[in-house]
């Protein structure tokens with residue numbers, strides 16, 4: 098007998114909806130009143146928000162077909178030397194083996210299988226995001242994956258990729274502003290975000306921050322709903338989800354699956370992987386695909402699973418109430434007979450593994466014999482949507498364009514970035530560090546005079562090195578940290594890389610420029626450098642320009658290596674080289690290595706700082722009653738000051754080159 102909680106579902110169900118009700122694909126989805134965006138609130142369906150939904154108009158159904166998908170990866174064995182890696186040749190490993198299926202609009206397909214059976218790989222392949230060689234065919238209304246399909250596809254990954262410091266409302270509003278088409282007004286987009294918040298029952302936490310890591314924020318279930326909401330916003334025709342219920346309690350899981358089913362009933366094609374669904378979750382699926390070690394053992398109606406396995410000789414034991422448990426045991430090669438073996442332990446573990454493998458093999462063979470032929474027949478049948486592909490091709494050019502203009506993308510990304518990073522930009526710790534270093538150096542160099550030229554030149558060198566290191570180290574973390582978000586949003590075709598890149602770098606500028614301005618202002622005047630406003634402003638400009646170059650180097654290193662640790666190590670080496678080759682510590686660098694200074698931006702900065710500080714006719718007291726030309730001072734003479742425009746040009750080239758390198762590296766992400 099079923100336990101009481103298995104018999105009744107407590108999640109909201111749209112009135113008049115039955116589980117196996119599939120919607121005929123010939124229907125006109127746009128006009129049907131039953132295809133409004135589904136509404137689920139804390140208290141059940143909320144039709145009010147549906148009425149205001151601006152998404153109803155853009156729904157275009159997708160029939161997803163995938164046939165004989167096979168995916169192999171090359172893996173390196175773990176053996177090998179520490180320094181030189183494995184000496185053994187790479188081995189092929191089959192991850193997916195001949196997986197096929199059809200999902201139509203209005204249907205919810207669940208992919209079941211034990212851990213490691215290939216569910217994530219399959220759903221990633223269907224979302225058009227799988228790297229590597231995939232054989233077989235995946236078609237969307239009979240056509241391959243195009244950027245138009247990409248923009249109509251929602252993909253929710255297993256790990257939620259969200260900004261931790263934004264609130265739920267901010268997260269969904271920014272997504273709406275970026276993803277919804279420019280034909281909608283800003284107000285309509287915000288309304289849509291509000292409507293999704295209400296649909297997903299997030300109203301109560303809409304002003305709470307997302308959180309993550311050490312930041313306390315909304316719960317895991319709420320976070321998952323925010324991720325689903327981000328995809329719902331664009332009213333996807335195809336929604337793919339990887340383990341949307343993992344780590345959630347059964348009620349929240351039921352709520353999420355109910356939402357997915359309602360989304361499917363709204364005319365969408367919904368595919369989800371799921372680990373261990375309870376029987377009440379299982380009853381909400383229309384179709385299931387069961388994988389065992391990457392091979393399918395069942396593909397078809399969820400309600401017919403027991404009947405099918407019964408027909409090929411696999412009956413559930415008397416204790417089974419949940420079809421999902423039954424099929425998962427089968428996918429692991431465990432039958433009701435094997436269970437008895439477990440208790441008796443006749444021949445030990447090895448025998449049991451053989452038995453399980455032979456069960457799996459017989460299930461795979463049975464699938465090929467019984468389920469694949471009718472599926473293949475269905476593949477050859479054309480669907481109305483398949484025929485519409487050619488007709489809609491003329492409209493593809495329109496659909497291929499970005500959802501919003503470059504300027505809109507830039508301004509939303511800039512605002513979002515500033516909001517997300519406001520806590521770190523204005524972090525007291527950074528301000529404290531810069532203030533204390535500037536005060537300390539101001540005191541150390543307190544009212545230095547030209548007579549103590551070595552000290553003054555030392556202060557200028559310190560300017561160039563401190564503001565060479567700091568922005569570089571801050572910038573190397575930028576892209577490695579942003580990588581998951583960038584991959585997620587770029588693979589959904591939300592914005593251009595150029596708008597993101599410029600917004601990201603411009604967003605960092607205020608803080609990157611304010612802090613050195615404070616530093617130079619304090620240290621310059623305390624340190625007794627030339628009391629001329631023009632010289633001060635020029636010194637400040639040189640330091641700020643050098644900050645921009647240094648930031649560019651950090652961005653490029655981070656973007657190329659995409660590993661903050663490696664980038665930090667490399668930049669330490671680089672800065673050490675620049676420090677030594679800069680021309681302050683070593684006056685007579687051997688000719689064969691002297692070229693190093695020409696690639697050092699801090700060398701140019703130092704040269705320019707010295708160049709604006711001293712004039713050619715300036716003298717200093719080089720001995721009692723003795724005056725020497727500043728330009729003859731060894732440390733300055735070796736700098737070979739000349740036309741400063743060349744130094745500015747060198748810095749400009751570096752500024753452009755490093756930023757360009759960072760951009761190219763991101764393009765290849």
Ligand SMILES: Nc1ncnc2c1ncn2[C@@H]1O[C@H](COP(=O)(O)OP(=O)(O)OP(=O)(O)O)[C@@H](O)[C@H]1O
Pocket residue numbers: 170172192210211212213214215216217218219372
């Ligand atoms: N890039 C890779 N390198 C090495 N192994 C991989 C790679 N991608 C997938 N695999 C392997 O392929 C198998 C299938 O992985 P996949 O993540 O698709 O399984 P899954 O069914 O989603 O598992 P889970 O339910 O635990 O998330 C696993 O054994 C995994 O280790």
